Amino acid sequence: MSNNNEMLLIPKIELGIVIDHIPAGQGPKILDIIFQYEEMKDVPVTLGLNYTSKKLGKKDLIKLQMDYLAPEIIQHISIMVPGVTVKAVKDYKVHSKVVVHPPKEIKNLLECKNPNCITNSEAHIGTLFTAIDDSAKQVKCYYCERIFALDELDVVIP
Ligand SMILES: [Zn+2]
Structure with a gap:
């Protein structure tokens, strides 16, 4: 897949949370986690499956139209699917980026x-x-x- 195609498949967002570098097939598992939280029920979500990734071969990706993901949800994700990247996007730019690992x-x-x-x-x-x-x-x-x-x-x- 060329870079251009990838841009078309993963359009940039103005504001939101992107959960990236999800091992292929694990995206739905993370969605399940997210929707267990009452506060997340109405958040618009995009799930992308099987994107080409330099790092993983294939990866899943989730975009959430919200500006803040609660730390307990990030902890929960880090435990079930360690090693994903959580990015906060503002004005189409990655504002912060953290690779989540399970806490000690x-x-x-x-x-x-x-x-x-x-x-x-x-x-x-x-x-x-x-x-x-x-x-x-x-x-x-x-x-x-x-x-x-x-x-x-x-x-x-x-
Ligand atoms: Zn015990």
């Missing part, structure tokens, strides 16, 4: 799968997981010390 500590976002874990019987105790490696593919529950793969844990939407 994930607070009150994931449910512990251990039925005997205190966080499941005492609701007032929030959950806390810590990443056990740099890629944060595995996390450890602070309370029961059980280790889980990040993608097997369910997310609690506040």
Whole structure:
């Protein structure tokens, strides 16, 4: 695909949030995350699938017509699909750009799968997981010390 074609497929936007460098096929997963949040229900969204990417071969891309994406949503995305780029666009220019990685500590976002874990019987105790490696593919529950793969844990939407 030539650069010109790519320009036609991904028109520039005046104002918005662009989630870029999404591994091909993961775009719908990020949309699912976004629409779990009440505040996002009415935001116009464009989903692009299978664009050519120098970095990834193929990539998905999401454009949101809004000027601010809440940090908890970015954290949520960073956990489910690490390594995507979140860009804020203003006046057709990229205003800020950040590559999101899972945090070292994930607070009150994931449910512990251990039925005997205190966080499941005492609701007032929030959950806390810590990443056990740099890629944060595995996390450890602070309370029961059980280790889980990040993608097997369910997310609690506040
Ligand atoms: Zn636990």
